[in-house]
Amino acid sequence: MSTGFFPVDRIPYEGPDSTNPLAFRHYDKDEMVMGKRLEDHLRFAVAYWHSFAYEGQDPFGGPTFLRPWFPNDSMERARLKADVAFEMFSALGVPFYCFHDADIRPDLGGFAENKRAYEEIIEIFARKQEETGVRLLWGTANLFSHRRWMAGAATNPDPEVFAYAAATIKSCMDATHRLGGENYVLWGGREGYETLLNTDLAREDQQMGRMLNMVVEYKHKIGFKGQILVEPKPQEPSKHQYDYDVATVYGFLKRHGLENEVRVNIEQGHAILAGHSFEHEIATAVALGIFGSIDMNRNDYQSGWDTDQFPNNVPEVALAYYHILKGGGFTQGGTNFDARIRRQSLDPEDLLIAHIGAMDTCARGLKAAAAMLEDGTLPAFVENRYSGWNDAYWQDVLAGKVGLDALAEKVISEGIEPEPRSGKQEYLENLVNRFV
Ligand code: XUL
Ligand code: CO
Numbered sequence: 001m002s003t004g005f006f007p008v009d010r011i012p013y014e015g016p017d018s019t020n021p022l023a024f025r026h027y028d029k030d031e032m033v034m035g036k037r038l039e040d041h042l043r044f045a046v047a048y049w050h051s052f053a054y055e056g057q058d059p060f061g062g063p064t065f066l067r068p069w070f071p072n073d074s075m076e077r078a079r080l081k082a083d084v085a086f087e088m089f090s091a092l093g094v095p096f097y098c099f100h101d102a103d104i105r106p107d108l109g110g111f112a113e114n115k116r117a118y119e120e121i122i123e124i125f126a127r128k129q130e131e132t133g134v135r136l137l138w139g140t141a142n143l144f145s146h147r148r149w150m151a152g153a154a155t156n157p158d159p160e161v162f163a164y165a166a167a168t169i170k171s172c173m174d175a176t177h178r179l180g181g182e183n184y185v186l187w188g189g190r191e192g193y194e195t196l197l198n199t200d201l202a203r204e205d206q207q208m209g210r211m212l213n214m215v216v217e218y219k220h221k222i223g224f225k226g227q228i229l230v231e232p233k234p235q236e237p238s239k240h241q242y243d244y245d246v247a248t249v250y251g252f253l254k255r256h257g258l259e260n261e262v263r264v265n266i267e268q269g270h271a272i273l274a275g276h277s278f279e280h281e282i283a284t285a286v287a288l289g290i291f292g293s294i295d296m297n298r299n300d301y302q303s304g305w306d307t308d309q310f311p312n313n314v315p316e317v318a319l320a321y322y323h324i325l326k327g328g329g330f331t332q333g334g335t336n337f338d339a340r341i342r343r344q345s346l347d348p349e350d351l352l353i354a355h356i357g358a359m360d361t362c363a364r365g366l367k368a369a370a371a372m373l374e375d376g377t378l379p380a381f382v383e384n385r386y387s388g389w390n391d392a393y394w395q396d397v398l399a400g401k402v403g404l405d406a407l408a409e410k411v412i413s414e415g416i417e418p419e420p421r422s423g424k425q426e427y428l429e430n431l432v433n434r435f436v
Pocket of ligand 2: 231
């Protein structure tokens with residue numbers, strides 16, 4: 001029986017001419033793009049925390065959303081929240097969802113009590129997954145909200161907090177495994193510092209490396225087949241976070257022997273905070289062989305905060321999907337909407353409308369990206385730009401068979417004077433604009 005929270009129980013696809021705010025105009029999940037259904041390309045997921053746990057607070061004001069499952073203090077309310085959440089997943093027709101432990105269970109105090117409450121909700125989720133066909137894209141642990149994490153989880157100066165973090169991650173990995181999750185995510189909001197005056201960087205790096213190695217060891221021990229993903233972010237809430245961006249995470253993985261075990265979950269808003277574009281982070285991960293999944297959202301470009309708004313800019317999203325498709329597309333990853341409605345968007349239908357707009361934006365972006373690839377001009381331009389390197393001699397240079405002195409000799413003996421060639425940026429920008 002429906003809770004009656006939402007005004008409709010199914011969002012139909014009505015095509016680009018529809019004026020119905022509760023219908024898709026571009027996301028037809030069965031539409032074939034490059035030989036694959038849109039649903040299988042995009043692999044959309046709803047984020048439990050933003051849509052069902054966030055109460056509308058900001059740094060200057062308290063809750064604005066008066067949902068019947070707030071406050072988060074009883075199992076009864078947690079069950080109602082789960083009912084409404086799965087009604088929304090089904091209404092939107094998303095294949096996936098994601099959650100933290102603290103999003104889905106009440107905070108009843110101690111570790112053992114919270115674990116029991118968590119496991120009870122996980123069994124409810126397992127039943128609901130079966131009934132609705134909705135699956136888990138990833139699970140994760142909230143190691144940042146409670147005051148115990150204020151000085152870090154894995155990187156805490158107190159080893160007992162490290163142990164508490166390990167125990168929490170273990171129960172979240174067990175739950176993700178139980179629900180058939182396709183990935184497990186680690187985002188270290190408090191793995192960083194507020195001031196270097198009280199921080200030992202070398203110790204904190206060692207602690208974080210050991211924790212991630214334990215996660216990987218445990219994954220293999222229980223036979224979890226999902227990807228382990230680290231989510232980079234440069235700061236907020238910490239003044240500085242160690243998982244600053246994709247390149248920094250790659251260095252960390254190499255240092256701790258994890259570059260073949262762990263990949264990244266890249267978030268648009270985090271890329272912007274790091275001074276990058278979303279496509280920069282995606283292309284970097286693809287180039288390094290650690291691309292895993294994305295958190296899709298957008299930041300307000302004026303505020304300088306991680307505002308976690310729903311995406312609505314097709315050209316931006318198109319370039320992100322271009323690099324994803326060019327890298328082979330998602331395997332176990334997907335498009336998680338790590339986005340929340342604004343605190344004035346009070347109506348239940350606002351939750352649906354936000355996701356509909358975001359899904360349509362992503363569908364248009366992906367179709368534009370696929371058209372760019374199928375047209376082939378852009379990838380061919382880049383390939384051609386480097387084609388000089390394909391010669392056997394230059395391949396030998398890359399393979400280490402030619403040294404600095406031999407190259408110097410070649411420049412002199414052959415009288416090499418390279419002629420610069422146009423990078424054609426404006427031509428390429430105009431080319432992209434034909435598709436978006
Ligand atoms: C915070 C953020 C998190 C992670 C999961 O900025 O993105 O919601 O995605 O912990
Ligand atoms: Co995120």
